Structure formats: structure tokens, C-alpha cells
Amino acid sequence: MTPVVATGVVPHLDPALPVPRGPLSAAVVSALATGPANPPEPLPAHDVERIDPYGEDLTLALHTCYELHYRGFAGVDPLWEWDPELLRFRAVLERVFLSALRSDTGGGDDVTGALDALLVEPVPGDGVSHFLRDSAGWGQVREYFAHRSVYHLKEADPHAWVIPRLQGQAKASLVAVEFDEFGGGRAENAHSQMFADLLAGAGLSAAYLHYADDVPAPALAIVNLMSMFGLHRRLRGALVGHFAAAEISTAPSAQRIAQALDRLGADPACVLFFTEHIEADAVHEQVLRRDVIGDLLRREPELAGDVVFGIAATELLEGRLAAHLLTAWRTGTTSLRRPLPEHSVGG
Numbered sequence: 001m002t003p004v005v006a007t008g009v010v011p012h013l014d015p016a017l018p019v020p021r022g023p024l025s026a027a028v029v030s031a032l033a034t035g036p037a038n039p040p041e042p043l044p045a046h047d048v049e050r051i052d053p054y055g056e057d058l059t060l061a062l063h064t065c066y067e068l069h070y071r072g073f074a075g076v077d078p079l080w081e082w083d084p085e086l087l088r089f090r091a092v093l094e095r096v097f098l099s100a101l102r103s104d105t106g107g108g109d110d111v112t113g114a115l116d117a118l119l120v121e122p123v124p125g126d127g128v129s130h131f132l133r134d135s136a137g138w139g140q141v142r143e144y145f146a147h148r149s150v151y152h153l154k155e156a157d158p159h160a161w162v163i164p165r166l167q168g169q170a171k172a173s174l175v176a177v178e179f180d181e182f183g184g185g186r187a188e189n190a191h192s193q194m195f196a197d198l199l200a201g202a203g204l205s206a207a208y209l210h211y212a213d214d215v216p217a218p219a220l221a222i223v224n225l226m227s228m229f230g231l232h233r234r235l236r237g238a239l240v241g242h243f244a245a246a247e248i249s250t251a252p253s254a255q256r257i258a259q260a261l262d263r264l265g266a267d268p269a270c271v272l273f274f275t276e277h278i279e280a281d282a283v284h285e286q287v288l289r290r291d292v293i294g295d296l297l298r299r300e301p302e303l304a305g306d307v308v309f310g311i312a313a314t315e316l317l318e319g320r321l322a323a324h325l326l327t328a329w330r331t332g333t334t335s336l337r338r339p340l341p342e343h344s345v346g347g
Contacts, residue, residue, distance in 0.1 A: 014074040015209035018064060022057025024093065028064045031086065032076045039085030048092060053100030054320065058093055059217040059224060063150075065090040066227035070154060071208060094228055101225075105312035109304035111297065114241075114311045115289055118248040128322045129253035131329065132260040138345050141260060142202050143335050144325070145270075146211040147219040151226070152195035153208050156181035158223070161230030162239045166292075167299060173291035174240075177247075177284045194273045201267030203343035214336045218321040225317055229310060237303030240296055241310025244288040249318075251282045265345050 017033060020026035027040035051058050067073065068081040080086060108114075124130075132141060156178055166174060183190035196206035205211070212220075229239035258274040297304055328335035 013207060014072055014076075015067075015207070015212065017073045017076065018060060018209075019213050020057075021060045022055070024051070024057045024061040025064060028061045028086075028089070032064070032068075032073065032080055035077055036079050036083050036086075039083060040089045042089070042092075048096060051093075051096050053096045054217060054221060056217045058096060059220045062090065062093050062097060062224045062228075063212075063220045065093070066224060066231070067209070069227070069231065070157060097221075097224065098228065101313045101316065102309065104316055105309060107305070107312075108308050111241075111293060111304050111307050114308045115244065115248065115293075118245055118311070118315075121252065127253070128325050129256035129260075131326060133256040133263070134260075136260060136329070138264055138266075138343070139340070140329050140335075141264065141266070142204060142340055142343065144257075145199060145202055145204060146336060146340060147215055147321070147325070149195065149199060149204075149211050150209065150215050150219055151223045153192050153206070155191040155195060157192075158226035158230040159239065159243050162236050162243075165233050165236040166240075166296065169295040170240075170292045170299070173287050173295070174243075177243075177287055177292075180280055180284065191273075191276070194269075194276060197269040198267075198273040201269035204340070211336075214338055214340075216324065216335075216337055218317070218324045222314075222317045222321060225313060235306065235310075237296065237300070237306030238310030238313065240288070240292055241307035242314045243310075244285070244293055244307075245311040245314040247284040247288055251278050251285070254278045267345075 017029050018025070020029050031038055031040045064073075065086065068076070072078060072081070128144070132144060136144075159174070159181075160178060163171060163175060163178070179185075181191050183193065187193060199206040226239070226242060229235045229242055254274040254277040258271055258278065261271045261274065293307060297307070325335045334340075
């Protein structure tokens with residue numbers, strides 16, 4: 001058998017701990033920088049009530065805790081991953097975040113209606129992908145890449161948590177989708193590697209979490225949503241709903257972004273990432289809807305409300321990110337916490 005040799009592989013380097021954005025993230029980062037003998041102090045109840053569930057501080061604190069389950073951080077003891085005091089601290093933050101998500105979404109258990117609604121787009125469209133296609137400059141496209149890098153450099157990893165929590169056709173079909181996401185057995189075709197190639201083609205760093213300190217809360221919160229749903233078995237229905245919502249909405253937006261990149265004359269690696277998603281996610285949409293959600297709800301019909309919640313929470317957070325991006329770009333300011341270095345197309 002001819003060995004498979006991956007090309008364009010980014011060397012493994014553990015990311016540095018992020019710069020705190022408030023007392024919650026400072027408590028987590030400070031603890032991780034010292035050792036498990038110094039866990040963060042428990043949060044008093046009156047302090048919990050004042051936490052902004054979508055704010056920079058809670059969002060970064062949660063993101064830092066969750067990253068211990070992925071690649072960790074340089075110089076941080078791996079024992080932190082399951083440290084009971086840190087998990088207790090994280091649980092408080094999760095309750096604040098989850099409570100806000102439930103409060104800010106409509107509820108219900110009409111899965112078919114929630115999925116059908118994702119297929120309806122306003123005409124004329126005024127979302128992020130429409131702006132990128134019609135109006136964006138190269139600098140704004142690169143900012144969009146930086147926002148999305150926090151997820152796409154580990155694309156599909158959060159969804160793998162749900163595999164052992166499914167059964168039968170739901171499990172088999174979700175694994176089939178994940179197999180595609182991970183490159184079908186070819187490392188160079190893994191979507192995370194394709195996004196690394198996109199970043200290189202756009203003159204950006206492909207290092208894991210390189211832009212974490214630059215990306216504001218709205219983009220980090222979407223990744224937190226995936227991690228929270230994936231790490232909690234009780235939220236397996238919500239994770240499946242999230243995955244379906246992401247796959248259904250990707251193909252049309254990816255097509256518009258590919259058109260934006262063609263208009264700007266971007267590197268072929270940038271275009272390829274999105275054209276790959278146009279075809280792949282159109283197929284994944286049907287598999288997730290019919291085989292994953294369909295079989296899951298035949299086995300566990302009581303999870304219908306959780307599936308709807310996963311869809312609604314995804315739409316809520318994507319809407320918050322879209323509002324942040326479009327407000328910044330339409331007022332001529334950066335959407336990141338600090339501007340990216342200048343780079344010309346093809347430069």
C-alpha cells in the first residue's frame with residue numbers, strides 16, 4: 001500500500017494563553033498559568049447575576065476552559081482538563097450562557113418548521129455573505145477569515161463529541177458527514193487544512209488560535225455553543241440541531257463568498273475552500289435532516305425541543321455576529337479588536 005503523505009501541514013504548536021478581558025477570564029488564565037493547586041475562586045451568587053452572558057469576559061473565559069478539551073495551551077498542565085474546581089467554575093459560566101440562550105430563543109418542538117425556515121432567504125438579501133459579494137474590500141474579507149479561523153481550524157471537531165451519544169442510522173450518517181469534513185481519509189482534504197491553506201493564500205497566519213486575541217465575543221460565542229453542546233450528553237439533540245442549521249445555511253452563503261473572492265482576484269486556495277462547501281454541504285444538509293435528525297427523533301422523540309433549540313441558538317448567535325460585522329464595516333471601522341496588517345490581493 002502506498003503511504004498517504006500530507007502536504008502543506010501546519011506544524012503542531014500549542015497556542016499561548018489568551019489576554020484576559022475581565023475578571024472572569026483573568027481568573028481562568030491566571031489559574032492555568034500557575035497550576036491545578038491554584039484553581040479560580042468560586043463565584044459569589046450576587047456576582048453571577050451581573051455577568052453579561054454574551055460579553056467579552058464570560059465568552060473568553062468559557063472559550064479558554066473549552067480549549068483544554070481540544071489542543072490545550074503552551075505551558076499549561078494537561079491535568080487542568082478535568083480539574084473539578086475548574087469544571088465547577090465553568091459550570092457557573094455555562095449556566096449563565098445557556099440560560100440567556102434559552103431566554104432569547106422561541107422554544108417549541110416543530111423541527112420540520114425550524115428546518116424549513118432555514119431554507120427561506122429574504123430578497124434582496126442583506127447578510128454578511130451578500131455584503132462580501134457585493135461591496136467588501138479585501139481587508140474586510142480578511143477580517144472575516146480571521147473571525148472564522150477560531151472554528152474552521154478545528155472544523156467538525158466539536159461535532160465529534162456527539163458520535164458516541166447517538167445510535168443506529170443517526171450515528172452512521174453523522175459519521176459519514178464527519179468523514180467528509182475530515183477529508184475522506186486524506187489529510188490535505190480535511191476542511192481544517194483547507195482553511196489553513198486559505199489563510200496562507202490570504203496572507204494570514206494559519207497557526208491554531210493565532211487570532212483569538214483579535215476576535216471579539218460574537219465569533220467566539222458561536223464556537224462556545226458547539227463545545228458546550230458537544231461536551232454535555234444532555235444537549236446532544238441541540239448539537240444535532242446546530243450541525244443541521246450550519247450545514248443548511250452554508251451552501252448559499254459559500255457560493256456568494258466564492259463570488260466575492262472571484263471578484264477580488266483572491267488566491268485559488270481561498271476560493272477552493274468555499275466551492276468545496278457549496279457541493280459538500282448541499283449533500284450534508286439532506287443527510288443530517290433525513291438520516292440523522294429523522295432517526296434520532298424516531299428513537300428519542302422527546303429530543304425534538306432540543307433540536308429546535310440548537311437551530312434557534314445557532315441562528316441567534318450567527319445573527320449577533322452578522323450585526324457586529326456589518327455595523328463595523330458599514331461605518332468604516334475594523335470588526336476585530338485590533339486591525340490586521342495591510343495586505344494586497346496576491347501580495
